Amino acid sequence: MKVSLKIHYNHRSAPIAFLVALTLLAALLLGYLVWEQKDAAASNSPAPLVASSGMRHYYLTKLNYDGANADTVCATGYHMAALWEILEPSHLKYNSTLGFNAREDLGQGPPTFIYGWVRTGYSSSGSSTAGQGNCYNWNSSGGSDYGTYTWLPHDWTAGYQDLHVWAVGALTCSSTPRVWCVENSDIVVYLPVIMQNS
Numbered sequence: 097m098k099v100s101l102k103i104h105y106n107h108r109s110a111p112i113a114f115l116v117a118l119t120l121l122a123a124l125l126l127g128y129l130v131w132e133q134k135d136a137a138a139s140n141s142p143a144p145l146v147a148s149s150g151m152r153h154y155y156l157t158k159l160n161y162d163g164a165n166a167d168t169v170c171a172t173g174y175h176m177a178a179l180w181e182i183l184e185p186s187h188l189k190y191n192s193t194l195g196f197n198a199r200e201d202l203g204q205g206p207p208t209f210i211y212g213w214v215r216t217g218y219s220s221s222g223s224s225t226a227g228q229g230n231c232y233n234w235n236s237s238g239g240s241d242y243g244t245y246t247w248l249p250h251d252w253t254a255g256y257q258d259l260h261v262w263a264v265g266a267l268t269c270s271s272t273p274r275v276w277c278v279e280n281s282d283i284v285v286y287l288p289v290i291m292q293n294s
Contacts, residue, residue: 154181154188154278155195156212163231163243163269166213170277176234177278178215179246183260188278196274209250211265211273216244224266226258231269242266245273 154177161169167176171194182188190206199207213234220233222241229242236243246264258264267273 151187151189152279152281153191154185154206154276155191156207156210156276157274158194158196160272160274161213162237162272163213163241163267164235164237166231166243166275167215167234169275174277174279176213176215177276178217179244179259179262179264179276180217181278182214182276183262185248185261191279194277206248208248211245211247211267212276213243213273214246214264214276222269226264226266229266236269239268239270241269243269246276 153174155174157169159169170176174194185206190204192202192204196207196210216227216230218228218230220235221228221230222232222236222238223229224242226244229244231237231241231243234243243266244264245267246259246262248261249263
């Protein structure tokens with residue numbers, strides 16, 4: 097989509113012309129965003145299993161998987177989460193229909209102290225360092241290779257949150273924790289913190 101806008105004005109009409117141009121540009125931008133969102137929605141083949149509530153959904157799988165299978169088990173419309181996608185759980189909605197929900201005080205939030213594999217954003221590696229190990233890009237189930245896992249702590253006084261609210265570690269790829277999954281998202285709008293709190 098290409099838009100050209102020409103505005104002629106003299107020095108007396110400059111403030112009015114500027115406001116008109118700014119209004120037109122804002123309207124064009126909003127129209128473009130709406131158009132692109134409709135195109136993206138129409139082109140997505142599988143729809144999420146649960147209608148969106150406006151917040152991105154995530155969950156921890158009910159079953160356990162080794163490192164070679166971790167990146168293939170999320171439901172249609174979801175993918176294996178990178179820790180950075182779920183770092184701030186208060187901006188997400190936990191899907192307790194798809195996810196592990198066998199905790200008495202779960203409410204509408206995620207479970208605590210249940211391990212799950214998580215993507216790192218690092219190069220393919222079998223390192224035993226949390227944040228680096230990823231079972232060679234989730235292709236290894238070997239006992240000498242490692243992948244990164246994470247969980248939400250159940251003891252809030254112990255101070256072992258390694259990264260924001262999450263605790264992290266590395267497990268051998270033959271281990272079988274659950275997997276953190278997050279809803280696919282093609283269009284993400286980040287609001288300033290002031291707007292998020294309003």
